Amino acid sequence: RGFDQNDDKNEQRFPEFAILRGDMYEESVRFFEDLFRNDGSVLDLLTADHTFLNERLAKYYGIDGVKGEAWQRIDGMQAKGRGGVLGLATVLAVNSGASRTSPILRGNWVYETLLGEKLPQPPADVPQLPASVPSGLTARQLIEKHSSLPECAKCHERIDPYGFALEQFNPIGRLRPASVDTRTQLADGVRIEGLIGLREHLAIKRMDDVIKQFCRKLLGYALGREVALSDLLLIDEMQRQLKTNDYRFSSLVEAIVLSPQFQKIRGQLAKNQD
Template identity: 35%
Template sequence: RPEVGDSSMDDTQEQEAMIMLMSTYEPAEIKFDEFRAPVSGYYDLTFSGYTIWMSLDFKTVSQGRRTEPVTIYSETPPRRLRRLGAFDFEPDPTRHHMRVWLKRGESIQPDATRLVRSRPPDFENPFEEEDGMPGVAFQWMEVEGPFYDQWPEKGHQLLFGDLPIEDPAKETREGEGDRRKHLLDTLVYGPRPFVEVQSRNPAKDAAKLLKHFMEAAYRRPVPKDEYQRFLALIEDTLGKGFNFVDSMIAGYTAVLSSPAFIYLEPTAPELDGYALAERLSYFLWNSPPDTELLALAENGRIKNPYIKSQQVERLLSDPRSERFVEAFLDYWLDLRKMGDSGPDAELYPEYQLDDSLTESMPRETRLYFAELINQNLSVGHVVDSGFVFVNERLATLYDIPGVTGADIRKVVLPPESPRGGLMTQGSVLKVTANGTTSSPVIRGAWIMQRILGKEIPPPPPSVKAIESDIRGAKTIREQLALHRSQESCNKCHEKIDPAGFALESFDVMGGWRDRYRTTAKGQGEITSGVGHDGQDFRFKIGLPVDASGQLPDGTPFQDIRELKALLLQDEEQLARNL
């Protein structure tokens, strides 16, 4: 188990290391579990390590032959993982730093994501060569923190202002040795204490604090009768013998249960300044309006189109707008469904247990969309572009040479690449497939609705869904041709299917394909080997893919490149839908 380092580390720890020859998959897990965050906050993590080459008899360790991507997760029992970041270990020892937010009780778990990932003992290593196999060596992790932007924190100031406090963690921070460890364990595993606030005039302080809190919660001036109602609750709680902190928390809890906090102001014939400010803020920040927005709401200037446009630019340039990008894409492009299905183990063994790929896909899409916003690029980039955001794993999937490492960055596409735009990104191609097969109907309807804004009516209840024939006897195009022979079906399918046919060149995870894969018995080129999960696989190469089609107006196209060019002829429709 790797050491958890602190300021007392000596030279020995630089000479020792824990070798990892597999990607983490329980029960084969490596954790820095001697550390758990005693309180929530920002922590600086430093990792030291390098890549190695292990002999087949496990007796000789030599220098690594390439870099290896490492992903760092936080873990909350029982095994709830949250991605914190990624970096690359190199053949020579390197140190990597990251500042992360850790929740109370979380520990740190590293993962060498490119290595074989399977449960021992029944697996083979697909990266094994005649003279050995790759691995990574973790030397140590150093933790410093927690750090806060201010103390007391903003949340505490919102609740208790500048009233003097008694800090229950003071003894923990000042303690040393076993005593300090015991106190840290108490903070991690014991009940979380509220700070004790000293109030010499509870009634007066309660009135002042509640007014400030309700103005922030309501996002507008507070009606006097509602203020008095919550103040009476606090005074009643104090009168029953509860301490000041518990009494204030009771009042705040009631405020946060009120409709004025939970809901946006009901839409009137015309929004007032406060309603407009809160809608802008929750839309682009997913949080209450800040003081600048509220000031503009109070004087009514927020309704000036020029001022409103300035505020939109300000909100989008703030890091908090990442919340908008994530939420918007989760629903517009269905990125929230990334985990709904996984690739079939028999047909797509190269994607099995590949967290590096599945975690990189939505990050690519979010970075790409944020780039469109930040650079104010034309709406045509929704359909096509000359660049993508990829790391080594995504670049391998997309057949883009020269990209190494775990870091996702902007990369110019090769001239003949079919990538570019949203439709050919792995995340979109994954959420529009079911893990075993892709469907031109589903993908075509998705493009018509999400990219072009064309409403597609649901099929009649009596019509069965078309399922791809994974036995390889017929292509999905041949099956749909039979289906479309019915006039009632053809009306919709002539609009839906063409765009879906163009995406048939991409498999269920977004990899390029010229032929389908099949599990059928009989003739056919057999592909076999060992997958990323360490298990044997065997499938056949089936019928060829035909990605051509014809739009409802009769315009033909041969592949996804030509379809993109046709869609770009109507940028006004793309803009209207977006």
């Protein structure tokens, strides 16, 4: 089901979500459409300082000066605590529970969707986390207690820190008014804090991994199939083209459409239409 029809949130705790989810979805669509149509830099996936808002969503984000239903480009989003895909309400909300945030889901999204890493399946006997945070605990404390179990620790130490860095955002992607501890240590020992620290880490130390994963995803979408071992040379070429063309999106499209893999699929489609 599309995010704009998502009804997984607790309506009593977040009654505004039903009104805002369509706007959140539209923001994400416009963000990516702008990147693709205007041949933006793929680096903007992480480092963009702009987004697109109407008055309703701007108020929700705490941003003044946006009036009416018309969508406007708004710059300076990093200074407002957002920027790039990590600051999109859709990403933050869909990777949360109905009533609480989920550092596990958010961290796993960074780990798998952005970095292309994979975790093994969890053991079958792992206890389920409660839907709501028990009284006296924070979501972070709940997760840390769960993740300390010996059978869970090895995987959770890889993903949970990414999610802890995003704990300043509530379950539907709103910045919490009160300060939250977003300091954390990644599995490799690097210490980061908040969305800013996470973005800097990904954009500086892990950007090659993010770019490679984006190339994989785009190629798989273009070919209409899973990426295979035989595609690895093409993925390497896509990354080279990006680096020599200021990371412009068009360089990826050109590398794909000129590839034997894409030409073969085009030939098969043409043959089937004859």
